[in-house]
Amino acid sequence: MAGAAAERKVIRVLLVEDEEIHRVLARALLRSAVGGVELDEAGTGAEAVRRVRDGGAGAYDLIITDGKMPVMDGHEATRQIRAMGVTTPIVGLSSDTLPPDVDTFIKAGADDFTPKPLSKEKLVRILAKFNLA
Amino acid sequence: MAAAALREQLNALLSSMFASGLVDDQFQQLQMLQEDGGTPGFVAEVVTLFCDDADRIISELAALLEQPIVDFDKVDAYVHQLKGSSASVGAQKVKFTCMQFRQLCQDKNRDGCIMALAVVRNEFYDLRNKFQTMLQLEQQIQAQQ
Numbered sequence: 001m002a003g004a005a006a007e008r009k010v011i012r013v014l015l016v017e018d019e020e021i022h023r024v025l026a027r028a029l030l031r032s033a034v035g036g037v038e039l040d041e042a043g044t045g046a047e048a049v050r051r052v053r054d055g056g057a058g059a060y061d062l063i064i065t066d067g068k069m070p071v072m073d074g075h076e077a078t079r080q081i082r083a084m085g086v087t088t089p090i091v092g093l094s095s096d097t098l099p100p101d102v103d104t105f106i107k108a109g110a111d112d113f114t115p116k117p118l119s120k121e122k123l124v125r126i127l128a129k130f131n132l133a
Numbered sequence: 134m135a136a137a138a139l140r141e142q143l144n145a146l147l148s149s150m151f152a153s154g155l156v157d158d159q160f161q162q163l164q165m166l167q168e169d170g171g172t173p174g175f176v177a178e179v180v181t182l183f184c185d186d187a188d189r190i191i192s193e194l195a196a197l198l199e200q201p202i203v204d205f206d207k208v209d210a211y212v213h214q215l216k217g218s219s220a221s222v223g224a225q226k227v228k229f230t231c232m233q234f235r236q237l238c239q240d241k242n243r244d245g246c247i248m249a250l251a252v253v254r255n256e257f258y259d260l261r262n263k264f265q266t267m268l269q270l271e272q273q274i275q276a277q278q
Contacts, residue, residue, distance in 0.1 A: 019186070019214070019217070019218065020182055021179060021182040021183055021186060021218045021221055021222070022217070022218070022221055024175075024178060024179055024182060025163075025179060025221050028166045028170060028172065028175060029166065031170065032166055032169055032170050068210075068213070095213065095216055095217040095220060096213070116217055116220055116221065117159055117217075117220045117221040118221075119159070119162055120162065120165075120166075
């Protein structure tokens with residue numbers, strides 16, 4: 001799936017974040033770092049789960065999710081997405097960066113974690129790791 | 134005032150903001166994103182979002198800390214939010230104070246939290262004033278072009 005995305009040169013990203021300031025920054029970084037990006041956004045973990053369920057297993061090439069959000073947090077959303085059998089790379093993004101915080105994301109099924117704030121360097125690393133650059 | 138003089142004023146302001154530790158590399162990232170992406174209003178958008186968020190959060194914190202019994206979990210959640218948005222905009226001093234503030238929340242130190250809130254408020258007001266001056270100078274420079 002990641003190889004297909006690289007060939008297509010447009011990556012489909014789901015950004016899960018409740019705060020507008022972080023969404024604005026992530027949008028700008030994604031559009032700057034990636035030649036072509038189709039960006040969907042969800043303001044809660046519940047909305048993220050719904051988008052993934054409605055879109056099917058191959059709906060996204062990458063999911064970037066905040067931790068703490070209203071209604072459903074990013075850890076629970078990750079668990080539910082994995083329970084659907086979806087193997088899309090999921091990256092946790094949070095300013096809670098102690099080992100137990102990172103561990104919570106990984107145990108929920110995330111593939112990686114990066115501390116806030118998102119930056120060009122962090123995004124390039126993530127895209128390279130999942131062969132999406 | 135001529136554009137060159139305005140530009141000099143703006144550069145001096147930005148230099149002093151970096152030199153005093155008011156903003157850090159993250160703010161420079163925002164500036165680069167604006168220039169590289171050709172999105173003229175990007176920094177203004179992020180700065181405005183931050184200032185609106187911070188204003189609201191500081192008011193909420195003040196109200197929570199006035200309660201006879203302080204809900205430190207709620208206080209911590211707001212400080213966490215402010216720390217996150219200050220980090221995203223590069224508001225270094227505000228971010229560092231929030232880190233200390235969170236420790237005081239975890240210690241359930243009410244007096245310490247009240248003092249930390251006063252420091253955060255002052256640092257935020259200082260930064261907001263400088264951001265406002267920066268945006269005004271940018272608008273004046275744009276108007277001359």
